[in-house]
Amino acid sequence: MPKVDGAPKVTGQAVYADDIDLPRMLHCKILRAQLPHARILSVDASAARRIPGVKAVITGQDLPIRFGILPVTQDEAALEGEKVRYVGDPVAAVAAVDEETAAAACDAIKVEYQELKPVMSIEEALKEAADEPIQAYTKRSDNVHRMVSYEFGDLAAGFARADHVREDVFFFQGSTHLPMEQHSAVATYAGGRVTLWSSTQVVHYVHRALSKVLELPMSRIRVIGAAHGGGFGGKTDPFAHEIVVAKLAMLTGRPVKCTLTREEVFYAHRGRHPVLMWVKTGVTRDGRITAMHFRSALDGGAYGSYGAASIFYTGTLQTVTYDIPAYKFEGARVFTNKAPCGPKRGHGTPQPRFAVELHLEKIAREIGLEPVELKRRNFVKPFSRAVNWLRITSCGLEECTEKVLAASGYADRQRQPGRGLGFAISAYMSGAGTAIYWNDMPHSEVQLKVDRTGVTLFCGAMDIGQGSDSVLAQIAAEELGLEPKDIHLVTADTDTTPIDLGSYSSRVTFMAGNAAVEAARRMRALLVAAVAQKMGVADLEEIDVADGRIGEFSFEEASVLAEEKFGALASAGSYKPPRIGGPFKGSGVGPSPAYSYSACVVEVTADARSGIVTVERVWIAHDIGRAINPLLVEGQVEGSVYMALGEALMEEQVYRQGLHKWPSMLEYKSPTFLETPEMHTFLVETDDPEGPYGAKEAGQGPLLPVIPAVNLAVQDALGIWIDEIPVTPEKVLRALEAKAKGEPPRFGPKVFPSVPYPEPIRVEPPDPGDLRVGDELEAAFPSSPRVR
């Protein structure tokens, strides 16, 4: 089933934010810090204001209210007035008649700084700050942002029961989303209202941030998602340029556009956190996990972003892949003078996925067990509850594993130097069980209108290319007996569409899909009732809805009958995930109404002389629950594999002396057509009871197993351990050198730093068979949080 937006996208007719050109529109440029850490002593914009063509110049004083995606970290300013915390931090902004004039005016702004010592690594950030901490609000003398610590079940008893215990240290370097479209936003101000078009993944969160910073009620702001040129998590935060253009439009009374340069996109970032990880696991002689202790330290960059949630994501989902009877997780995020990290496809989970898959492989080899066998013995069971209370419903791990092992011939492979296979698994959320900010309202809402124009569906969901518009049209068409092309769509516009929390967290098909099912069924009931009355049929079940007909009537005729009977035809549906989290503080991050599962085998050739690794073939199986649109699911799986291969082998957001080392598409290496391996995608259907028609997510989960599978294939090919991502030729050669010298054949971090984690919150594990959620679960624990 092709995408509903295929035609506008192949003809150049889709209107992306930078394509918007309004009468009298001004162009905005933002002056950004060129120092990684400094106090702002003064900002003099007088010369800039005198340049002909400059219409407005604003600085930190004009936008003093701080914002941030999470309520707990409102630590960003649209323009910084007091200090800058990374190269690229916004300081001032200009609106002028064209981009060149705006850029020249930015150059003419004089900023006097007092330089502070930059903090550029996790290790440095854990120490006392030399001059001052990057963020004062932590009220700490070091640069630790936040820490969490949990112990589920009896860890000591678990390790005591183990026949074998092993510890490992891993590092996963940060990377960026690199969307093809540079972020762009256009604002107008008319009749006391701001309208903003933006390349955002979440119109609602931008709406909230604008309201807060501009001090305007949300009713006086309209945010519209323009056609979207790629997000991958990178356009999920509200951004400075979105607020700045709105403010400049309010000041000048003219439309204002700001499109980031590619270099600025690297500074906007919010990409993959670099994470150091330590993991210790106990197993029995036959490979059953008895306990796991996992520590993470995340390099967060200069601001909070989604970081408080990212910490949890490095720890909480370990338990929904493998059955871990006792689990301790300690996580910390530090501030450094780098572009802020946030959510990138897989948000916080590719790093631990990589670490745990390698770690278990090492354990298996030590105890003389086939690694795949050890992993399989520990797979979680469908319809069970994990030690940290996450509820697992449908789970196709076994089926996925079977598919990729059989297709790749993994078990019978001929071992030969320089060629190897690697296997790994993963799980991911179909939408977060809780909203970003606390509220008890639906996470997604859909409205339907039927009249002489046909069917129009309204939903706040933002299609970022993944095909959410197509899924909504397909669902409404399915319920109303129509074709997707018969459904007109209005999406991602805060004035005209009901809320959806946006395209992040793999939530749209699941949540907006469920809302669409409800809205469409309600509309269908109206149509069927009217037709049944006309036909004189008492049993509504007898009225067939299919192929453009409702009972004896065409859809058009049925809609006339229904409009005659009921008046204006409108219906609405909504979805709110059940409250799933366990009865303890901090249980809100990790629960999801359903988890997708993936398994992957990667085949590489690895050249021992050059260290170059080439991915030859990828077999990936994904438990999608049910594929509403198999073509789109395949597209998500293939795109995830591709993005994982880039991260596994080449992509790195790295810094040198406070500066981004390669803020350009030429130097930041990403895979091209030439690096595309043969991909074999298998969709496994498990019919999740809560998903729309049984569907689960596809956009993020399939990225996760690919990275460790590449790494393990290199191990298989060359007999070396690269305990770091990416696996670059240099690291391969260093490990081979060590091997040649008789040293451990490994490249990777040697120690995990000392982190002042707090005392753990100790939580009693649930009964693994207890699947209760919501009121039922809460009623069972009246005195929660149940902390022992």
Next chain:
Amino acid sequence: MRSELDRPVQRELTRLRVNGEEFELYLPVHKTLLEVLREDLKLTGTKHGCELGECGTCTVLVDGEPQLSCLLLPLQAEGRELTTVEGLAEGAALHPLQVAFAELGAAQCGYCTPGILLAAKALLVRDPRPSRDGIKEALAGNLCRCTGYVKIIEAVELASQRMAEA
């Protein structure tokens, strides 16, 4: 202050032929073809990803050859035949490449799509039945972050097959 604002901007009368239509424009000589197409001719189907010649997004055809419009000046394009994505369809009838891209989901976010369509068109003129490696080679200068390239390769193959059969 930037020195370019201190001196008068040199402008030239420039004649461009785009998608078979003639345009006469009075343009600053330093403005790139990309900017002229998007801003002066309102042909916003041509996208940009870096404006530095690194990503292939702004690819247009110059006398049938794929070129990066962000690295060309309009004066260099005078007397040449320019084709943008808006010139691919014959009236309302889409080019077989456009049909195949839409049909196979080769356009996810769609932002790299115009440039890739044009590079693929040039390839199919040169080599109507390209091998998979030939497609990869011809499109290697165009980055895509959504698709993993797989569906794009398949769409070019499908279009090539249909064009050969037609």
